[in-house]
């Protein structure tokens with residue numbers, strides 16, 4: 001059973017087609033980097049995969065279950081690209097991070113001592129414990145991102161979908177962040193879908209690439225990516241840069257060096 | 260008159276009990292509504308309440324009993340409008356509000372115009388709360404409390420970040436519906452306290468004052484409730500002593516508290 005299965009999916013906002021006939025499958029433990037130009041449909045695709053938008057055509061399955069019937073949300077961690085929470089909501093960083101536990105609760109959903117400890121531990125891991133009692137809306141963009149990341153990781157999800165998670169982070173935090181999620185991927189076999197424009201940053205961590213520009217331009221392993229004509233065309237300008245980060249893989253990669 | 264003497268009247272005891280219950284429930288709901296940018300729902304639904312009350316008066320049934328389902332229907336209408344048409348929520352609130360007033364006025368004129376009973380709902384008359392109205396306020400508030408208790412963290416999630424809530428398994432649509440339905444109930448329960456004209460102020464002002472000072476969510480709720488209760492108690496006292504309308508006295512106190520909180524916040528920063 002695939003973790004994510006998308007078949008013949010098309011989606012348009014009103015008359016504007018955003019995604020056309022998309023099909024792909026993601027296996028448990030895959031770490032997929034999702035790339036593509038601004039407006040390429042990455043965020044849209046993710047929202048459809050999570051059921052936040054309904055596609056006009058096609059089907060989506062998560063863990064083998066149709067998205068419209070899916071209810072095992074505790075397995076999913078999602079970090080949105082543009083997060084605009086209610087701006088005056090007086091929640092502390094701690095209260096925001098702890099909210100992530102909601103998906104593991106039954107009505108009435110209340111939090112206990114163990115939950116509080118879990119929340120503090122994950123905040124420690126993502127580096128936002130020092131300001132746990134500050135109001136969320138008074139934190140900087142990067143600090144907020146670390147709190148939201150804690151909220152996303154708190155249930156130890158088996159599928160993690162992150163939409164440009166590192167854009168607000170400073171370089172040290174970015175390094176920590178990528179090390180953290182790559183160790184989660186390796187040690188706990190978490191499936192990872194990471195949208196980013198920082199191909200250089202993720203090159204050494206991912207094992208699959210999905211390039212999206214309304215259609216799927218490329219989907220496959222990092223090794224195949226290095227020899228793919230379309231991918232080469234698409235990422236020509238980035239290639240030398242990318243190769244630096246593909247390390248050992250670069251040796252067996254035919255394009256990029258002879259350009 | 261001394262406070263002890265004032266408190267010894269049974270109509271004052273009834274007024275205070277009903278007033279405090281409703282102050283607490285409107286403050287809690289108001290905090291969610293203000294943060295969800297739905298605070299004007301109070302305005303809109305109170306106008307729908309005018310239709311309900313007028314209908315209750317003209318049919319010689321209970322204005323409150325008729326108003327509850329009418330206002331609940333009004334609250335659902337707001338959602339239906341935003342869901343099925345290209346209309347923003349605030350416009351939908353305006354539309355529903357206009358419907359409420361228009362129908363209310365037509366029914367009233369068919370009944371021969373404004374009378375004393377209708378006036379008491381327009382402007383509130385908490386000092387005339389009867390024993391059974393107190394019982395009704397208690398039942399309605401209890402129902403609202405239970406719902407808020409059960410869905411407390413779901414409400415927080417939906418108000419804070421709806422997409423997150425959905426991917427945390429929260430049925431956001433259901434929570435939004437529950438929120439406006441409880442608000443409908445609370446608004447009807449609050450009619451006797453401050454009246455149709457001012458009920459939305461009970462939902463908006465105490466939470467706004469609390470949000471100036473709150474450092475976490477529980478404190479926001481606690482402060483909002485405290486401000487609301489203080490205003491009701493002293494508002495009733497002042498209105499009795501100075502012989503002024505109680506609803507207006509309560510709201511003016513709320514506004515003073517809000518101004519005070521805003522000043523403290525400026526001072527602290």
Ligand SMILES: Nc1ncnc2c1ncn2[C@@H]1O[C@H](COP(=O)(O)OP(=O)(O)OP(=O)(O)O)[C@@H](O)[C@H]1O
Nearest residue numbers: 013016018036037038039040041042043044045081
């Ligand atoms: N809410 C919306 N209403 C209408 N059109 C939209 C909406 N959101 C996105 N679009 C359009 O759909 C297309 C895909 O947008 P999407 O946000 O999925 O791109 P993206 O690949 O995530 O881009 P970016 O790299 O800038 O985040 C774009 O052409 C965009 O203009």
Ligand SMILES: [Mg+2]
Nearest residue numbers: 042043044081
């Ligand atoms: Mg995007």
